[in-house]
Amino acid sequence: MAAPLTLLLLVAVTVRAALYRSSLADLISERVEVVSPLTAWKRVVEGLALLDLGVSPYSGDVFHETPLIIYLFHFLVDYAEITFMLADVITAVALYLSVKDYNKQVFRKQKYALEADRYPLDCLELIRSPKEMQYIPLKVAMFYLLNPFTILSCVAKSTCGLNNAVIALFVLSTIKGNVLLSAIFLSLATYQSIYPLTLCAAALLYLLQRQYIPVNLRRFSFWWFVAQYAFMYLGSLFVIVGLSFFLLGSWDFLPSVYGFILSVPDLTPNIGLFWYFFAEMFEHFRLFFLCVFQINVFFYTVPLSIKLKEHPVFLIFMQLAVISIFKSYPTVGDIAASFIKHHKASSASSLNIFLVSCVLLACSALFPVLWHLWIYAGSANSNFYYAITLLFNVAQILLVSDYFYAFLRREHHLSHGLYLKRKDGSEATLVLK
């Protein structure tokens, strides 16, 4: 598997390098769909320049990256393109390895289930065989690397690529079962943007499962493991935050980074839902709606983890998708991260993939058009752009719920047989309520 992967990596790197050399790089790095105030490369350069002038980069509303990014780019600012390509490569390789490992576990579980005769007889065609899953890791890596969104995000040198790399490494370490590394990467991801906190539950569930600790609230072993993980996670988070304090000697990165993410002061249009709503919000209600919107991101953790507690890896990807839709400053890089595992669920079970992907493609094409009409031609207004944003997000949500439905339906078939019969014997179909 190494050779096709290497080939894929080479192709991806070539595509990105070619785009870097072209004139499109500057154009793309200014598009609001690709970069946000949190991730723009221009702001990173500006922050480093401020630091060279002896001023804290967090003074003023320019720079919203964490101090570790300052440290990283202080030495790598001339090699930025290579850094981002490397981040994409690391993400792809990490995903590849994690999917490979996960497949092995899936096969093992299937084998046990088959031996234990747990599957009804008519759903044998749903069982995955190693042969059909052989190319899945490669496909996952390809899907991520050659995704136009990822390429755009890389060419724009948006630090979203680094965030995705950290999340991919977290996924890899979780699937491999390494508790310490998983906690460390999760804390790094949370340190970068607060939202990966929701992945904590998924990681916990997976690691518990792997260690054969049942999720029983009354058992001591459960709590002991949770305490261990929480200790490692919180400990590494505090260590990283403390280190960041020592980098610049002040705590003003906290309001600049986390305060910025949570309180959404910058209302530049992007492909998310926050900007339009808060642009027309009365100041009186702003805090209330801010809390509502932010809770919305974190809220899906609880029901999703209850529903998907047997399938924590799927839960991880569901969470990623939810985060990328509802976070305060989404960019297409986040969208790319959320698409990672979606092809894996059997497409036959899902209802309207084709429609949704068409909508997504159309919206992606319409974004620059309506932006131009709004900002430059002046014949549209922000409502047009917001409409496309809404449609894009709705399509994403439909996609997520579609895959969810497909996944659940498959699981249902696996436990109850392919041809569903109602109690009186007539044919029935599954509906997601």
Place this chain on the structure above:
Amino acid sequence: IIFYIFSTLYFQLSFSPLVPQENAGQFFSSGHTNNWAVLVCTSRFWFNYRHVANTLSVYRSVKRLGIPDSHIVLMLADDMACNHRNPKPATVFSHKNMELNVYGDDVEVDYRGYEVTVENFLRVLTGRLPPSTPRSKRLLSDDRSNILIYLTGHGGNGFLKFQDSEEISNVELADAFEQMWQKRRYNELLFIIDTCQGASMYERFYSPNLMALASSQVGEDSLSHQPDLAIGVHLMDRYTFYLLEFLEDIHPSSKANMNDLFKVCPKSQCVSTPGHRTDLFLRDPGSALITDFFGSVRKVEITMETINLTEPIQQRQKETYSYVDQLPVSEIIHQKPKQKDWHPPDGFILGLWTLILLVFFKTYGMKHLKHIF
């Protein structure tokens, strides 16, 4: 002997007649040799009649005391004498009941109407006029000129409004005077301003040999004096009204000095508090005569004797005027040293890499460590 007594009857300035030759040097090293006046009214519209009347009354006094029209630059932003609303055309009165017509029939206005702009005013002061500008519109002063600058209009804290559309700020004015100093366009300069919050306009001066008077302090308004019911507007501002009264008593041989001028229009008459600034003026204000600025008084010593100027004239050593240190010139000429780049603190780097190494070895087991050590 008769001739000797005759010679002492005329104007002299601390000039000993006994030994003319020795004092010839003192005579030649006097302060100024010519006088100029720049009188500016910056407001237009009929209800700002009083600003035109202010300027014209100062013009009248200055002309009466000897400054010729060729040495006066008069800038009036509007024409009140021929305004449609003037019930007495071709007149501008400064006293109620039409006592004093300051317009007269020999007023020469150099900049009129829309020509009175901030740009033109600053160009007149600094001398940066296009070559086609006629002499009457130029301030052709040299380094032995005493200049009187009188401004009136509507102003505020740090600015003066021109024509209801633009403003000159106190910083601009101070810089213009510095340019004049650097180009040796004045010997001494008296600046009088009659606007609201006028003292703010002279706060920023930094060139030597400037004396400034203003009709009100920062935060105060300068008030107008009397309305005339027949004409329907206020005719004069208080400060200039009392200034005019004071100047009516000055004649070319008057010895009144600047300290008397500072006493014009106390708070009881003016309601606002007039201010003055003399810290940049190198002479003692008590030794500066009113006629040094408002009149064109020549030091004339008439003598019937012949004086042999055989030795070279020893000019009295003037005190060298020094610039107020405004610009750190050496820093501008020499490049600033390049800022040192920021480096992350060593403790941070140490801590970070220690942690990374620890995690690495924890993950991959201690046997690797054992291999190394």
